Amino acid sequence: MTINFSLNGEPCQEASVAPTKTVLEYLREDHGLTGTKEGCAEGDCGACSVVLVRNGTDQRVAVNSCLLTVGQLDGADLITVEGLSERNGELEAVQQAVVTEDGTQCGFCTPGFVMALHALRHTGETVTEEIIHDALAGNLCRCTGYRSIVDAARSACTEPAENSTPRADRETGEWHEFGDEKFLAPRTLDDLLAARLAHPDAPLLSGGTDLGLSFSKGRKHFPVTIFTQDVSELRRIENTATTLTIGAAATYTEALPFVTAAWPSFATLIRRIGSRQIRNVGTIGGNIGNASPIGDTPPCLIALDAKLHLHGQNGPRDIPLEDYFLDYRKTDLAADEVISAVEIPKLSDGQVFRAYKVSKRYDQDISAVIGAFRLTIKDNIVTDARIAFGGMAATPKRAVKCEAGLIGKAWTEDTARDVGELIAEDFAPIDDHRASAAYRVRVGTNLFVRLFRDLAGQDATDVVTL
Ligand SMILES: Cc1cc2nc3c(=O)[nH]c(=O)nc-3n(C[C@H](O)[C@H](O)[C@H](O)COP(=O)(O)OP(=O)(O)OC[C@H]3O[C@@H](n4cnc5c(N)ncnc54)[C@H](O)[C@@H]3O)c2cc1C
Ligand code: FES
Ligand code: FES
Structure with missing residues (x-):
């Protein structure tokens, strides 16, 4: 079936491109x-x-085209820097602001900055300094320096542009084939499970911010790839008074407002996952699915006692997330x-949650x-504790000795400090290029003091003792 999308406003129907070719290569080589x-x-x-408007939405979001595959474009509108100039040869507002504020020198990074700011201008959010920096955190510039780029953002994005009028859904295909490569894009959970049964070795592709590296850097082509972001059951977010259930194919950006309302500290951590470009397509399902010992969300979800569906x-099966990770990159x-x-x-009443990256x-x-x-914490006594760490073992894991050490104790800074020392009994981390084992243990211990001071509303900046 053809891959059906628009490129800078022009309809595109592709039947002769490998569906796992990266959009970056497709744009440069084919167009x-x-x-x-x-x-x-x-x-x-x-x-x-580049900027993407997914099928069924009218929201423009910035994404990295180097990690996105052509198959993921089905149904979407794709806008590149060439598509921005307005009529009569006039520059689009962000482009003009970059020129006016001297926001470019060699120009290599400039199209990427322009597209990130174009998306920001169309988000509809109130654009503050913090949001400008958040929107630009995924773009590097080697020579201009960021001040003038931030000035361009201030002048072009603080008056948000209206999104274009909502567009009709485009017809999409459930499979695409090119050469010896198949790209399956089921719509229902039943069809996804049928595809999984028929092709047990095929990778599941959600946002592709992890798997996409196999296509871009690894230059791999799998005989079959199964895309999950069209499966309606996996795209749901269900928010009740007592639980939040996030579908495996919902993006971080889609989940963030709900996470922010329930656990602001977890939301702060999610805002530090990659960049907006990553969070606009990446999913918590993919973060759990890749089973990395340093994935950001699993320790938070384990501490929050999350259940995996x-x-x-044989039908549905629910397990506590902590039982899902068996060993290094091995899952249940x-x-x-x-x-x-x-x-x-x-x-619930008396419970507090904090996460630190x-x-x-x-x-x-x-x-x-x-x-x-x-x-x-009830009457200043810790009555229950769930504590989980990432980066301390082959899997994200609970700190059971620390938990036991806290229960029944008065919640004081001395308790936090003493219990934090038990980290060395819970974990034997390894040295690697990110941190030494000794540093990891010291940080783990100090995070308990940081937690105490954070909950007490105190400054935690002098905690580190080396
Ligand atoms: C520049 C950059 C920065 C990043 N920064 C961070 C960071 O700060 N913190 C962090 O934790 N991660 C980070 N990542 C990793 C990645 O973005 C996250 O792990 C993300 O959550 C992956 O989600 P995805 O939807 O893109 O997954 P994909 O790449 O689509 O899939 C990832 C894995 O999960 C499996 N999978 C996907 N869906 C399912 C499913 N429904 N059932 C079973 N398995 C499934 C896939 O088969 C694959 O093995 C970064 C990546 C990049 C490229
Ligand atoms: S080339 Fe895509 S983020 Fe660097
Ligand atoms: S202008 Fe040269 S890298 Fe940004």
Whole structure:
């Protein structure tokens, strides 16, 4: 079937392109649209940023075209820097602002910045300084310096532009084939499970911010790829008074408003996952699915006692998330199963939740250590504790000795400090290029003091003792 989308307003029907070709290569090689640049080919630099309007929405979002595949374009509108100029040769507002504010020198990064800011201008959010920096965190510039780019953002984006009028849904295909490559895009959970049964070795592709590296850097082509973001059951978010259930194929950006309302600290951590370009397509389902020991959401979800909904040929199965991770990159997922959703209980009376990500940079960095804490404190006594860490073992894991050490104790800074020392009994982390084992243990211990001071509303900046 053809892949049906629009490119800079012109209809495109592709039947003769490999569905896992990256959109970056497709634009440059098949259309000669070389305004979209390749810097890193792994989602880090933003030079390849384009704007996408997914089927069924009218929201323009910035994405990294180096990690996006052509198959993922089915039904969407794609806008590149070449598509921005308005009529009569006039520059679009962001482009004009970059010129006026001297926001470019060599120009290599400039199309990517322009596309990130074009998306920001159309989000409809009140654009504050914090939001400008958040919108630009996925774009690197080597020579201009950021001040003039931020000035351009201030002048062009603080008056948000209206999104274009909502568009009609475009017809899309449930499979695409090119050469010896198949790209299956089922619409229902039943069809997804049938595809999984028929092709147990085929990778599941959700946002592709992890798997997309196999296509871009790895230059791999799988005989069959199964795309999950058209499966309606996986795209649901269900918010009740007591739980939030996030479908495995809902993006971080879609889930964020609900997470912010229930656990602001978890939302702060999610806003540090990659960049907007990553969060606009990346999913919590993919973060759990890749089973990385340094994935950001699993420690938080384990501390919050989240349940994983799995579906396979024998029907649905729910398991506590902490039981899902068996060993390094080994999970309890059977060959015929998929993750359909993660269900997170909301906090009850007396419960508090905090999560801390420790990495070398604030934005766009993988964690060295993550600590997530859900404590129940009544009359200043800790009556329950669920604490999980990432980066401390082969899987995200609970700190059971620390938890036991806290229960029944008065919640004081001394308790936090003493119990934090038990981290060395809970974990034996490894040295790697992100952090040494000794650093990880020290950070883990110190996070308990940070937690105490944070909950007490105190400044935690002098905690680190080396
Ligand atoms: C530049 C950059 C920065 C990043 N920064 C961070 C970061 O700060 N923190 C962090 O934790 N991660 C980070 N990541 C990793 C990645 O973005 C996240 O893990 C993301 O959540 C993956 O989601 P996705 O939908 O893109 O997954 P995909 O790439 O589509 O899939 C990832 C894995 O999950 C499996 N999978 C997907 N859906 C399902 C399902 N329904 N059932 C079973 N398995 C499934 C896939 O088969 C694959 O193995 C970063 C990646 C990049 C490129
Ligand atoms: S080329 Fe660097 S993010 Fe895509
Ligand atoms: S203008 Fe040269 S890299 Fe940004």
